[in-house]
Structure formats: structure tokens, C-alpha cells
Amino acid sequence: MILTDYNKLIEYAIKARELSYSPYSGFKVGAALLTKDGEIYTGCNIENASYSETVCAERTSIFSAISKGKRDFVAIAIVGGIDKISDFTYPCGACRQVLAEHCESALEIVLFNGKELKICTLGQFFPCSFNKNQIK
Numbered sequence: 001m002i003l004t005d006y007n008k009l010i011e012y013a014i015k016a017r018e019l020s021y022s023p024y025s026g027f028k029v030g031a032a033l034l035t036k037d038g039e040i041y042t043g044c045n046i047e048n049a050s051y052s053e054t055v056c057a058e059r060t061s062i063f064s065a066i067s068k069g070k071r072d073f074v075a076i077a078i079v080g081g082i083d084k085i086s087d088f089t090y091p092c093g094a095c096r097q098v099l100a101e102h103c104e105s106a107l108e109i110v111l112f113n114g115k116e117l118k119i120c121t122l123g124q125f126f127p128c129s130f131n132k133n134q135i136k
Ligand code: THU
Pocket: 022, 025, 027, 028, 029, 044, 045, 046, 047, 054, 055, 056, 057, 058, 089, 090, 091, 092, 095
């Protein structure tokens, strides 16, 4: 997919970020997950006074898609930062593990820092994952 095709996905992630519930960190994250049939499922980070119960934007978006019966994914856009979208926000380890459960290693991870795009695959970010193939 060419870079400009991801403009819409990034716009959705930016919009989702505005809904972030992050009173403790102030760090707002939005994610937008693109399905193979062209639909977009968004998510934001949702924090909790019991900090460990916080859920990241990426997992919110994938759980939303999975709970709607979606199973095939092409790309996920991620934007984050305090006050404004700033540095690239990389998916945390827990989100990489969840993405690896539901997405192929070719899933494109589209990071936007307010100025530039960085696009990598899940396989590049999370090689040698422990996954369902090992539990067969
Ligand atoms: N966060 C995400 O939503 N996604 C990431 O990839 C990294 C971190 C959230 C969790 C927490 O609400 C805040 O960012 C600070 O860690």
C-alpha cells in the first residue's frame, strides 16, 4: 500500500485520540485498525485509578473489531503524545502480543508523530513471538 493511502486511517486515529481517558498520565493515544474489507475500528487508551487496569489504544481498537466479528486486518495507525501528537508512539509489549494473536506478521504498523510517518510490519516489531502455532 502506498503511503498516502493511510491518510484516512491516520485521521481516524487522531480523532480516536481525542476520546482518550488518561487523567493519570495525560498521555493520549489513538489507534485505528483497518480490516481487509476496508472498515476501520478505532480505540483510545483508557486508564484506571488502579493503574495496571489501564488498556492501551491499540488493544481497545482490536477488541472492538474482534467483538464485531472482524478477523482479517491490514494495518493499524497509532498516534500519541501529551498535549499534542509528538514523538512516534510505539506499541507496548502487551499490545504487540495481542496484535500477534490476531494479525499476520505482514500487518503494517503506521506511526504518525504529527509531521512524519513511519511504517513497519508487526513481524519487524515483534519477531520470534510466542504464538498459537506453538500450542498445537
Ligand atoms: N499507551 C497506549 O495507549 N499505547 C501504547 O502503545 C503505549 C502506551 C498508553 C497507556 C497509558 O494510558 C499511557 O499511554 C501512558 O503509558
